[in-house]
Amino acid sequence: MVDTKQFVKAAEEKMTFAIEYLDEQLAHIRAGKANPKILDGVRVPYYGSLVPLTNVASVNTPDAKTIVITPWEKPLIKEIEKAIMNSEVGITPENNGEIIRLGIPPLTEERRRQLAKQSKQEAETAKISVRNARRDAIDALKKAIKEGLPEDVEKDAEAEVQKIHDRYIKKIDDLYAAKEKEIMTV
Structure with missing residues (x-):
C-alpha cells in the first residue's frame, strides 16, 4: 500500500525551504539599520x-x-x-x-515604500512556492488512488497538506509583516 506520509513530508520540506529562502532574501533588504x-x-x-x-x-x-x-x-x-x-x-x-x-544613511519615504514593495514581492514568491508544494503533493495523492490508495485516506492526507499549507502561508505573512514594520519604522 502507498504511504501518504511521504507525500505530506515532501510537501512540508519544500514549504520549509520556501520559508528559509524568504528569510534569507528579506535579510538582504536594507531597512535603515546596519545589517x-x-x-x-x-x-x-x-x-x-x-x-x-x-x-x-x-x-x-x-x-x-x-x-x-x-x-x-x-x-x-x-x-x-x-x-x-x-x-x-x-x-x-x-x-x-x-x-x-x-x-548607513536614513531611508527616504520613497525608498521605504520601494523596499516594502520588494519585500512583498519576495513574500509572494515564497507563497507561490508553498502553493506549488501543496499542488504537487495533492497531485501525487490523486495518482496514488489509481495505485490502490483508499479515497478516504487520500482525503485525510489532502486535508493534512492543506493544514500545513495554511500554517506556512501564515508564517510568510508574519515574516513579511515584521519586515514591513522594520522598513517603515523611522
Missing part, C-alpha cells in the same frame, strides 16, 4: 579568485547606523573598498587605513 547581511553578495579578489567579503575580513555593527569592516590583511583594504563600491550595496565606504566604515 552585515547586506554585504553577503560582495566578492573580493583574493589570490586570484573572488571570495566572499567575510572570508577576508571581520564585519561588525558597533551601532545601528554603522558597519565596520576590519580586513585580516592590511593590503586588502583597497580591494575591499573597490569591491563595495562596485557592488549593489549603494553605500560609499570610508577608509582610515586600518578599517572601513559604512555609514
